[in-house]
Amino acid sequence: MTALAHRLDEIERSFSPTPLVPVADEKVDLHAKLEFCNPTGSSKDRSAFWILKRAVERGEITSSTTVVESSSGNFAISMSSFCRALGVEFVPVIDPNCNAATEHYLRAACDRVEKVTERDSSGGFLLSRLARVRELETALPGAYWPNQYANADAAEAHFLLTGGEIAGTLGSLDYVFIGVSTGGTVAGLSQRLKKEFPQVKVVAVDTEGSVIFGRAPQARKLPGLGSSIVPPLVATAEIDDVVIVSEHEAVLGCRALLRRSGLFTGGSTGSTYAAMQRYFADRDNSAGRPSALFLCADRGTAYAETVYNDTWVAEALGGETRTSATVAG
Ligand SMILES: Cc1ncc(COP(=O)(O)O)c(C=O)c1O
Missing domain, CATH: 3.40.50.1100 (Rossmann fold)
Known part of the structure; x- marks a missing residue:
C-alpha cells in the first residue's frame, strides 16, 4: 500500500x-x-474524501500534486483538512460570500488562498472563481482540479x-x-x-x-x-x-x-x-x-x-x- x-x-x-x-x-x-x-463539520466531507480517494486510486493525485478548487466554504474546509492529512498542497479559490470564520480557518490551514472579488456576468462569483482555478491549473506544476461540479x-x-x-x-x-x-x-x-x-x-x-x-x-x-x-x-x-x-x-x-x-x-x-x-x-x-x-x-x-x-x-x-x-x- x-x-x-x-x-x-x-x-x-x-x-x-x-x-x-x-x-x-x-x-x-x-x-x-x-x-x-x-x-470537518459538513456534508462536503463525503464528496471531498471520495473524490480524493478515487483520484489517488487512479494515480491522478500523488504526493507532489497541488489540488486547486473553487468553493464558497465547506468543500474547501473538507479539502484543506484532508489534503493536510495526506501531505498534499491545496489552494482554495473563494469569494466574498465566504463566511469570515471559514476564511480565517482556510488562511490558517492553507499556504495560499485565492479570493476573487469581481462578480461574474450572472451577478454571482462562481464564473470568476472557475476562471481563476483554470489560470492556477495552468500556472502551478502538478495541479489537479477535482471539478466538483462535474465529478x-x-x-x-x-x-x-x-x-x-x-x-x-x-x-x-x-x-x-x-x-x-x-x-x-x-x-x-x-x-x-x-x-x-x-x-x-x-x-x-x-x-x-x-x-x-x-x-x-x-x-x-x-x-x-x-x-x-x-x-x-x-x-x-x-x-x-x-x-x-x-x-x-x-x-x-x-x-x-x-x-x-x-x-x-x-x-x-x-x-x-x-x-x-x-x-x-x-x-x-x-x-x-x-x-x-x-x-x-x-x-x-x-x-x-x-x-x-x-x-x-x-x-x-x-x-x-x-x-x-x-x-x-
Ligand atoms: C452547506 C451546504 N449545503 C448544501 C450544499 C449543496 O451540495 P451539493 O454541492 O452537493 O449540491 C453545499 C455545497 O457546497 C453546502 O456547502
Missing part, C-alpha cells in the same frame, strides 16, 4: 455514520440526517455513503428534500433512495438568484445553495419537484428549526427546512402522515454573524427576523 493510500485509510476511519434523528413536525414524520457530524465521484460518495446509511436505517421513506449547488448530493442520494424506496419523491431545493433550475440570475449573499452555472451532475439526478427559497426564507427556516428542535444549522439547511414546511403547509393528512427526510448539511456556527445576526439580516436581506410566524405559519 502506498503512503497516500495508507493516509486515506486513516482519514476514512475518522468518519462514522451520521445520526438520523426525529424532528417534531405537525404534518410529517420528519427525520434529520446530521451531516454536520462529519469530521461523478462526488455523486458516488452520496450514493454509497450518505444514501447507504439512510437505506440501512429507515424501513421506508416518502419524501426527501435535498439542497442543490454542485448537484453531487442530489445526484447520488436521489439515485440511491429511488433504488431503495421506489415510491420516494425527491424534492430539490434551490435558492432565488441561482440558475440551476432555469431561473434568472441574481446576486446571492449566503454560501451553500445555488449556482451561477447549471452543474452537469444535476442532469444525472432523479428529481420529482423543485422548490425555490429566498435567502430571507432560509434565515427564517434556520431560526424556526433552532427554536423548534434545537438544531443549530447553516443557511442551506434553513432553506431545505423552509421548503419542506411550505411544501406540506396545505397538506390534508386524513389519509395518514408521510415520512420525510432532510440533511442538516452544516452547523450554524459559521453563520453567527449572518443568518443569526439581526443587523446583518436587516441590512443584507432587508428582512425582519423576530417573527414567531416564521415559515410554517
